[in-house]
Amino acid sequence: TQSTRPQRLLGAVQKNATRGDPRSVVQAIDQFCRQKEWAMNVGDEKGCILDSVVSEVNPATVLELGTYCGYSTVRIASLLPPHAKLITLEFNPDFAAIARQVIAWAGVEDKVHLVEGASGDWIPKMTEQFGVKTFDLVFLDHWKDRYLPDTMLMEECGLLRKGSILLADNVICPGTPDYLEYVRSSLRYESQYFKSHLEYTKVEDGLEKSVFLG
Numbered sequence: 574t575q576s577t578r579p580q581r582l583l584g585a586v587q588k589n590a591t592r593g594d595p596r597s598v599v600q601a602i603d604q605f606c607r608q609k610e611w612a613m614n615v616g617d618e619k620g621c622i623l624d625s626v627v628s629e630v631n632p633a634t635v636l637e638l639g640t641y642c643g644y645s646t647v648r649i650a651s652l653l654p655p656h657a658k659l660i661t662l663e664f665n666p667d668f669a670a671i672a673r674q675v676i677a678w679a680g681v682e683d684k685v686h687l688v689e690g691a692s693g694d695w696i697p698k699m700t701e702q703f704g705v706k707t708f709d710l711v712f713l714d715h716w717k718d719r720y721l722p723d724t725m726l727m728e729e730c731g732l733l734r735k736g737s738i739l740l741a742d743n744v745i746c747p748g749t750p751d752y753l754e755y756v757r758s759s760l761r762y763e764s765q766y767f768k769s770h771l772e773y774t775k776v777e778d779g780l781e782k783s784v785f786l787g
């Protein structure tokens with residue numbers, strides 16, 4: 574039977590990366606996606622912007638919406654201080670199964686809690702299930718039409734505090750026009766666009782960083 578792209582990506586990690594070395598896992602995935610098969614990881618160029626925001630925020634609690642194969646999960650987790658927690662939501666069980674193995678290969682499983690399910694179902698349960706009061710950083714990288722409703726849901730559930738950072742992938746390609754309009758026009762957010770490129774291509778894309786003002 575045919576393997577899937579996530580399975581082939583995991584194979585490249587297990588073949589080319591060193592167990593317990595997150596940077597080698599990130600490098601192995603980027604190499605696979607540049608030389609073999611494109612995949613929708615945030616990638617190396619936008620990944621550097623993600624790294625700088627994570628390092629600047631130095632978050633104790635992180636929510637990632639959209640794990641896929643765990644590439645950005647590993648990038649973020651490798652930069653977290655000890656005892657920090659990263660909760661990552663993945664709706665697709667096949668993606669989740671691969672991501673668990675990529676996260677384990679990188680040796681960052683102690684900082685990561687991968688939850689299988691949909692953001693709309695799990696965001697209201699964050700506090701009761703994981704004891705999280707608010708998130709210092711949220712990385713949005715799931716279905717693009719869910720960015721806005723999930724942001725409103727996080728506000729309603731009190732999961733954002735003054736200074737919480739939202740970092741959204743793909744605001745140009747594939748694009749999240751309703752989300753961009755909201756965070757750029759709302760008086761409750763201070764937004765900044767980081768111009769970059771769609772992973773592994775020359776197509777324009779970028780990350781939008783939005784600070785919740787409370």
Ligand SMILES: O=C(NCc1cccc(CNc2ccc3[nH]ncc3c2)c1)c1cc(-c2ccc(F)cc2)cc(O)c1O
Pocket residue numbers: 613614615638639640641662663664665690691692693714715716717719742743746747771772
């Ligand atoms: O669409 C994208 N990613 C999201 C996505 C996509 C598919 C499945 C899932 C299933 N995972 C999922 C769903 C719902 C969920 N709710 N809570 C968690 C959760 C998790 C998620 C995407 C596309 C492109 C792209 C493609 C083609 C092209 F030409 C240009 C660009 C580039 C990207 O960087 C992208 O991020």
Ligand SMILES: [Mg+2]
Pocket residue numbers: 613614615714742743
């Ligand atoms: Mg993305």
